[in-house]
Amino acid sequence: xxxxxxxxxxxxxxxxxxxxxxxxxxxxxxxxxxxxxxxxxxxxxxxxxxxxxxxxxxxxxxxxxxxxxxxxxxxxxxxxxxxxxxxxxxxxxxxxxxxxxxxxxxxxxxxxxxxxxxxxxxxxxxxxxxxxxxxxxxxxxxxxxxxxxxxxxxxxxxxxxxxxxxxxxxxxxxxxxxxxxxxxxxxxxxxxxxxxxxxxxxxxxxxxxxxxxxxxxxxxxxxxxxxxxxxxxxxxxxxxxxxxxxxxxxxxxxxxxxxxxxxxxxxxxxxxxxxxxxxxxxxxxxxxxxxxxxxxxxxxxxxxxxxxxxxxxxxxxxxxxx
Amino acid sequence: xxxxxxxxxxxxxxxxxxxxxxxxxxxxxxxxxxxxxxxxxxxxxxxxxxxxxxxxxxxxxxxxxxxxxx
Numbered sequence: 001x002x003x004x005x006x007x008x009x010x011x012x013x014x015x016x017x018x019x020x021x022x023x024x025x026x027x028x029x030x031x032x033x034x035x036x037x038x039x040x041x042x043x044x045x046x047x048x049x050x051x052x053x054x055x056x057x058x059x060x061x062x063x064x065x066x067x068x069x070x071x072x073x074x075x076x077x078x079x080x081x082x083x084x085x086x087x088x089x090x091x092x093x094x095x096x097x098x099x100x101x102x103x104x105x106x107x108x109x110x111x112x113x114x115x116x117x118x119x120x121x122x123x124x125x126x127x128x129x130x131x132x133x134x135x136x137x138x139x140x141x142x143x144x145x146x147x148x149x150x151x152x153x154x155x156x157x158x159x160x161x162x163x164x165x166x167x168x169x170x171x172x173x174x175x176x177x178x179x180x181x182x183x184x185x186x187x188x189x190x191x192x193x194x195x196x197x198x199x200x201x202x203x204x205x206x207x208x209x210x211x212x213x214x215x216x217x218x219x220x221x222x223x224x225x226x227x228x229x230x231x232x233x234x235x236x237x238x239x240x241x242x243x244x245x246x247x248x249x250x251x252x253x254x255x256x257x258x259x260x261x262x263x264x265x266x267x268x269x270x271x272x273x274x275x276x277x278x279x280x281x282x283x284x285x286x287x288x289x290x291x292x293x294x295x296x297x298x299x300x301x302x303x304x305x306x307x308x309x310x311x312x313x314x315x316x317x318x319x320x321x322x
Numbered sequence: 323x324x325x326x327x328x329x330x331x332x333x334x335x336x337x338x339x340x341x342x343x344x345x346x347x348x349x350x351x352x353x354x355x356x357x358x359x360x361x362x363x364x365x366x367x368x369x370x371x372x373x374x375x376x377x378x379x380x381x382x383x384x385x386x387x388x389x390x391x392x
Contacts, residue, residue, distance in 0.1 A: 098362060
């Protein structure tokens with residue numbers, strides 16, 4: 001037997017080692033494993049600090065000042081907790097919070113129920129299930145800008161397909177209602193689009209959960225003559241629960257920040273019926289140019305999502321330990 | 323002879339209430355949950371006003387007490 005490199009990868013590595021200048025090779029060989037690990041992760045940590053952590057700390061600082069981004073040369077003064085006081089006493093922001101809560105609650109509920117139901121069906125492994133899984137995932141792959149624009153066309157009262165489908169099933173004339181222009185229907189129009197786009201994402205996570213349940217558990221249940229209903233509630237749901245909770249956590253965090261879809265579909269209107277917190281935040285920051293105040297608002301939202309994520313992760317760990 | 327479990331239990335009982343992880347984590351969770359509901363409820367502006375205080379207290383408490391030993 002020879003020690004000569006056998007595979008292409010080994011031969012390439014050998015050639016690369018020979019081509020490395022001796023000074024660099026000696027220097028690298030002198031590093032410990034720990035040092036090399038740090039060498040690899042340092043760029044990522046530096047990038048994370050620059051892109052995520054620094055802006056967060058900067059926003060916390062700005063939230064205690066009267067800084068306005070359209071007057072960069074004006075003197076910046078500390079205002080203490082005044083920005084927080086104003087945000088937390090503003091009835092308009094309070095209403096935006098309620099709109100956000102309504103949007104988050106319904107989108108998560110619908111996405112979880114529909115996503116899990118589709119995953120349950122796909123998991124039956126019928127003929128062509130791989131093809132249908134890919135088809136179902138298409139909405140998730142589209143850009144929110146594209147989705148927003150074509151749903152605007154679908155919701156058109158004169159030519160929109162959505163109104164015609166509703167008309168076909170209910171008999172209501174298609175031009176008699178306007179999804180995006182009606183105060184009562186506009187929030188639901190956004191909820192429908194978000195559910196259409198992100199239910200496949202929940203489906204994907206739930207499908208991973210369902211596929212991880214070993215078959216022998218169902219076989220044992222069959223031997224014990226457990227009904228399909230009993231198997232669903234005693235095996236499928238408890239074993240897929242950590243995955244469902246994970247999907248809810250991801251979608252919850254994302255939906256609190258929802259901006260693009262709402263902006264494209266309704267722009268916060270009609271009136272302010274669909275003005276979610278992120279749109280109010282954008283208006284405060286880039287229309288009223290109250291940068292300090294909008295930073296305080298952003299920090300409040302961050303604390304809310306961070307706090308909720310903490311207790312949610314705790315609950316998730318408990319479910320996993322069961 | 324006392325078992326390790328009994329020793330652990332005795333040590334845990336000696337620890338004051340506010341240094342026990344389980345109950346303090348539960349209190350922090352209740353504070354966060356209440357703060358969250360106060361932030362998004364549609365009934366009373368005063369509750370909304372004090373929601374951040376509640377949320378912050380709960381979150382900071384949770385971060386601290388989750389470092390306590392089991």
